[in-house]
Amino acid sequence: MIAQEQKPIEEILGYLEGKNNIVIVGCGGCATFYHTGDKKAVDGMADKLEKEGKKVTKIYMPFSMQVCETEKSGVFLNKKRKALEDCDAVLVMSCGDGVQVATEYIEEGMGLMKGVYPANNAIGLVGGGPTKFKETCLSCGMCELGKTAGICPLTSCGKGLMNGPCGGVRVDNKCEIDPEKDCAWVKIYERMEKLGELDKFLEMRAPHEWSKCKRPRLFEIEEPVNMMSAMIGAMPGFLTYTFSAKPKLGEKE
């Protein structure tokens, strides 16, 4: 998921200066997980803007309706076409992807020329949960995990080194850049040691192939996901998750 946090309200008000009629767009995807685009977040933002004397229209996106998928979000945006036509600006409460997808859709899909502004800062592709998350992958296009005992050298190492550790590892094996974070390369060493793969550690890993990451990357799949069967297919998983005992760390199967 794409972790995100809300921008300082002063910054948002700066973008909206002189604009009085605002449409706020929420997001039912990652932004709902991180409370930056769910109903509560949209309501909270609306309150703040109304306090500043602005007129606000809210477009909620229900759970699993992401702004970044126009097939879904387009339906909700079109429902409020009138408000979008009349507004001075649109504030999108999603990651940067959602903001841009909405910008393009409103202009090209709906034929409306509106300023679209971000409410959040996206801070990475993260894993973990339920409350603590860690950025783990840059989506670099050429996965190196097979050479590094399953720990991403580009994301988990503060410098993104392919051949660490650097000379800056702190006592307690924390990272030079941030005493809160573990040194990824010490972890890679320790995992390789336990896996009996230290010979691999001693080999030089070639410089990363950044040619695999020519931005913006375009991507196509043959068949789009069928929402109805996906929802039905999701039910057993959802029921198991909701009603089974939750696993605890260290618990045996």
Add this chain to the structure above:
Amino acid sequence: MPGEVYSQLMKELVEGKYVFTGELEPEKAGDVKEPIEAARELVGLVTACNVTDNPQSFAYVNSLAAAYKIEKETGMECVYQLRCADRNRMALLSDVLGAGVLGIKNILALAGDHVSLGDTPDAKPVFDLDSTTLIYMIRKMVDEGKDLAGNDIHNPPKLHVGGAAAPGAAHLKAEVAKVKRKIKVGVEYLQTQVVYYPEILDKFFKELGKVDVPILVGIFPAKSFGAADFFDKYVAGVDVPPDYLKSLEATKEIKDKEKKKQEIDRINVEYFTSFLEYLKGTPAAGCHMMAVGYPRIIAPLKKVME
């Protein structure tokens, strides 16, 4: 060890001579007068001087320009420090070729501190290569006349590449494995991070085992309490001994400038005499004296080794 020898530093290391190197720091300025002055004082005392590249990620005069100027004006051979933090592999390659053109004979290949730690924290960190792949690239350029992509280099540069090692690293095994990796890809000499405690160095040499690559051990005679304190607080993997720090701190009380200088020199000579005596009995091939801005201490310390 290299087949051909291009620099005085490498020549002395190959001959097995006990080698001293110094350190010069270009600053945020439109000239390199200060390091040139310091280099003049060190001519004849050290074989070569490292010229730092944006140390601690403070953006200073380009180290290649500085090294060239220092060599030209003082005759002091330089070890041009080159870090991966600020340049991608193309820029690194251009700079290495540039060094060849300017007659620089030694490079020290470093990853470099993260840019967020320095005086320009919003800069985009690069780290396209790391110290190991930079060493590999330089050896490929010099030995095979090829760049990383395999393109031919016409009239390849003739220079040596060294690397760093951190004997005081928190995770010594991982650090030593990395050093061995550097040796594997062809590093020609190693300079260590500053060491104060013999036990730390002993452990490092033991973990490393016998290697063919000459190792210069770093020491840091501090010109003031502030300099030592900075090192203690901000340089990873280095603990400055509290007694040494304390005696330097006491010199802050001395009003007379000349007397203060003398006392600081006395403390350094006393502390480092025993360390250098100890160093004679280790596999170290020499000593890298990082006495930045403190060239007058080198002569008395060198005497210890004679």
